[in-house]
Amino acid sequence: VSIYVQSAISGLLVGGIFAMMAIGLSLVWGMLKVVNIAHFALILLGGYLTYQLAATTTLDPFLTLLFSVPAFFVVGVAMQWVFERFDVRHFNSLLLSFGLFIIVIRVISNIWSADFRRLPAADNPYATQSIIVGDFAFQLPMLLAFVTAVVISAAVAVALRRTYFGKALRAIGHDPQVAAAFGIDARRMGLLLGGFASATGALAGTFVGVSSSLFPGQAVEWIGLVFTVVIVGGVGNLLGAVVAALIVGIVSGLASVAWGASAAPIVTFVILIVALLFRPYGLFSRGAAT
Amino acid sequence: VTRRALTTFLAVGVALWFLPDLRGVVDFPLFYLLFLYTTFFWIAQASSWNVLSGYTGYFSFGQAAFFGVGVYTSAILVNRHGWDFFVTIPVAGVASALLALGVGGLAFRLRQLRGEIFALLTLAVSFILASVARFSPAIDGGQGIAISPPDAPGFLGGFNDMIFRLALVIGLLAVGGAYAIQHSRFGWGLFSIRDDEGVAEGLGVPTFRFKMAAIAVTGFLAGISGSVHSLQIGYVTVEDVFSLNLALFVILMSILGGRNHWLGPVVGAVFVFTMQDRLASAGFERWSQIAIGSILVLMVLFARDGLYLRLRARIRTVAAAFVVVFVLSSLLGVGGSVFDHLLFAMFAGILVALVPAAWLRPLRRTALAPDEPAPADADVPVVEAAGSLDPSAAVGPEERS
Numbered sequence: 001v002s003i004y005v006q007s008a009i010s011g012l013l014v015g016g017i018f019a020m021m022a023i024g025l026s027l028v029w030g031m032l033k034v035v036n037i038a039h040f041a042l043i044l045l046g047g048y049l050t051y052q053l054a055a056t057t058t059l060d061p062f063l064t065l066l067f068s069v070p071a072f073f074v075v076g077v078a079m080q081w082v083f084e085r086f087d088v089r090h091f092n093s094l095l096l097s098f099g100l101f102i103i104v105i106r107v108i109s110n111i112w113s114a115d116f117r118r119l120p121a122a123d124n125p126y127a128t129q130s131i132i133v134g135d136f137a138f139q140l141p142m143l144l145a146f147v148t149a150v151v152i153s154a155a156v157a158v159a160l161r162r163t164y165f166g167k168a169l170r171a172i173g174h175d176p177q178v179a180a181a182f183g184i185d186a187r188r189m190g191l192l193l194g195g196f197a198s199a200t201g202a203l204a205g206t207f208v209g210v211s212s213s214l215f216p217g218q219a220v221e222w223i224g225l226v227f228t229v230v231i232v233g234g235v236g237n238l239l240g241a242v243v244a245a246l247i248v249g250i251v252s253g254l255a256s257v258a259w260g261a262s263a264a265p266i267v268t269f270v271i272l273i274v275a276l277l278f279r280p281y282g283l284f285s286r287g288a289a290t
Numbered sequence: 291v292t293r294r295a296l297t298t299f300l301a302v303g304v305a306l307w308f309l310p311d312l313r314g315v316v317d318f319p320l321f322y323l324l325f326l327y328t329t330f331f332w333i334a335q336a337s338s339w340n341v342l343s344g345y346t347g348y349f350s351f352g353q354a355a356f357f358g359v360g361v362y363t364s365a366i367l368v369n370r371h372g373w374d375f376f377v378t379i380p381v382a383g384v385a386s387a388l389l390a391l392g393v394g395g396l397a398f399r400l401r402q403l404r405g406e407i408f409a410l411l412t413l414a415v416s417f418i419l420a421s422v423a424r425f426s427p428a429i430d431g432g433q434g435i436a437i438s439p440p441d442a443p444g445f446l447g448g449f450n451d452m453i454f455r456l457a458l459v460i461g462l463l464a465v466g467g468a469y470a471i472q473h474s475r476f477g478w479g480l481f482s483i484r485d486d487e488g489v490a491e492g493l494g495v496p497t498f499r500f501k502m503a504a505i506a507v508t509g510f511l512a513g514i515s516g517s518v519h520s521l522q523i524g525y526v527t528v529e530d531v532f533s534l535n536l537a538l539f540v541i542l543m544s545i546l547g548g549r550n551h552w553l554g555p556v557v558g559a560v561f562v563f564t565m566q567d568r569l570a571s572a573g574f575e576r577w578s579q580i581a582i583g584s585i586l587v588l589m590v591l592f593a594r595d596g597l598y599l600r601l602r603a604r605i606r607t608v609a610a611a612f613v614v615v616f617v618l619s620s621l622l623g624v625g626g627s628v629f630d631h632l633l634f635a636m637f638a639g640i641l642v643a644l645v646p647a648a649w650l651r652p653l654r655r656t657a658l659a660p661d662e663p664a665p666a667d668a669d670v671p672v673v674e675a676a677g678s679l680d681p682s683a684a685v686g687p688e689e690r691s
Contacts, residue, residue: 099586265421
């Protein structure tokens with residue numbers, strides 16, 4: 001039994017990383033109606049940046065965020081500017097960002113090759129640390145990702161309810177024209193939100209770089225899982241996404257112990273299809289939220 | 291379907307059918323046949339995708355699922371059960387069509403499964419099939435399946451001639467099917483679904499049945515094409531068959547060529563495949579995906595309606611540019627093979643097609659000839675001409691009968 005509990009725990013923690021990835025995607029999809037597949041490529045790029053900076057300097061891997069978060073914020077603003085400028089939304093944004101995704105992934109594998117890369121243990125004090133509770137181990141980097149994801153999504157959820165900025169964003173997500181009529185500068189809000197979403201990608205990338213090996217094909221594997229998380233949680237609903245990520249993580253962790261690692265994706269996608277059929281607006285939504 | 295179209299398709303088919311026999315007369319390299327085989331393969335896949343996704347606007351990322359079922363059906367039946375390969379071709383098509391009907395039955399019941407959600411659902415289907423194939427030893431089990439060439443009847447010729455001819459027939463079937471659908475009531479129904487499904491439904495278009503029929507056609511064509519492709523690859527693995535690349539390529543080809551017309555995917559397939567093949571043979575394999583991603587981005591930003599209508603609107607200028615560049619490139623001997631010249635000529639033609647009308651005006655006798663398209667930055671009229679209610683508006687009066 002304890003192997004099942006342990007795998008549920010690791011699944012839960014892996015779910016934390018997926019929740020971290022889902023935040024940026026879910027936000028821009030829900031509020032700006034941009035389905036940004038390129039987000040996955042940015043996350044991977046963030047992982048490689050952490051790897052490169054921490055391996056070549058003596059910086060702590062998490063200090064590389066001081067560089068990558070602002071850089072990614074700028075990238076996110078630039079991307080959103082293009083989406084805005086050419087009125088690329090919904091399906092077209094999926095296509096366009098798919099093109100960007102291919103480009104970034106290819107550039108990554110041209111620079112860092114298609115081989116596995118992993119931060120050397122000397123530069124990465126976090127990789128091997130775990131917190132032991134009873135018989136069960138919690139790996140530190142994943143635990144951090146988990147906590148960060150919960151904190152960020154809770155903070156965003158509160159900000160969306162309470163602050164002017166958040167209310168304005170929800171208004172834009174609901175109906176941009178009416179929002180504009182009430183004097184909300186949808187364009188500037190969108191740019192800021194795009195930058196923020198992309199900055200969370202830098203964060204997710206660092207967690208990936210610290211907790212596991214990197215290779216370019218990884219990003220493709222994330223697509224299915226993270227979209228499942230976003231859709232099951234409800235597009236634009238961050239807390240929903242976190243809960244969905246934990247469910248997906250635990251279930252696929254258990255499935256891979258019970259039936260082998262290749263069974264895990266099957267279970268995940270069955271969850272997705274069932275969710276699409278019965279709760280197309282997300283587990284926690286009462287009606288047509290999007 | 292007009293008689294003229296039928297004779298044109300037959301003439302093209304017959305002419306290309308005997309192309310391999312020419313090798314006895316004018317000794318051209320075998321590579322040419324392989325190149326054409328792959329071109330036909332992509333034409334078939336892109337046309338298959340376009341029947342559902344181009345005509346109805348339900349974008350699918352799941353082409354690899356339909357293709358993969360075709361590939362694996364043939365590989366399993368031939369390798370494990372000793373079936374005759376030629377019998378497995380239609381079986382593979384039917385299997386893919388059944389999968390397609392299953393996907394459609396799930397997706398089309400719900401109105402909200404449109405746009406990006408439908409795209410992601412179909413993407414999930416191909417991921418699931420890949421995991422199932424990897425997981426189940428009865429299908430693949432991660433080992434891969436070898437498929438050996440069958441004993442072909444004499445009229446098909448040797449192995450290379452045979453797959454060339456099979457791909458030719460399937461390619462013609464796909465393009466002809468797309469043509470026939472576009473020029474039928476069924477096609478009009480599909481276009482009306484793309485424009486406004488609610489209105490179409492209200493006007494009495496049986497949208498659910500039409501969408502099911504369209505996805506079945508897509509599945510069937512992708513399946514038979516995949517079945518023949520299993521012979522060409524010879525050794526079938528999950529990674530190759532269910533890769534995201536297939537969906538990426540067919541989407542790119544159709545978007546580039548234009549999704550509102552049966553010739554769009556053909557134009558796109560020829561161009562994208564030639565470009566990719568040339569980049570690979572020039573040693574730029576690492577850059578070919580970057581080029582493809584960039585084209586996708588540029589097309590979405592600047593030319594969402596695709597190339598075909600633009601090409602057709604200035605067909606003479608484009609043809610002239612194509613011929614001039616082709617001849618120049620052959621004379622100067624830039625690059626190595628015929629395909630390099632072909633690629634340069636295609637690039638020239640496309641550039642001419644995309645240039646804003648104002649730049650061409652000095653070259654013309656009259657300021658604005660009647661066949662002049664709208665300037666490239668005013669996309670709307672071109673899209674309108676793509677025929678919302680009347681698909682044959684895109685074809686022009688001379689092709690109607």
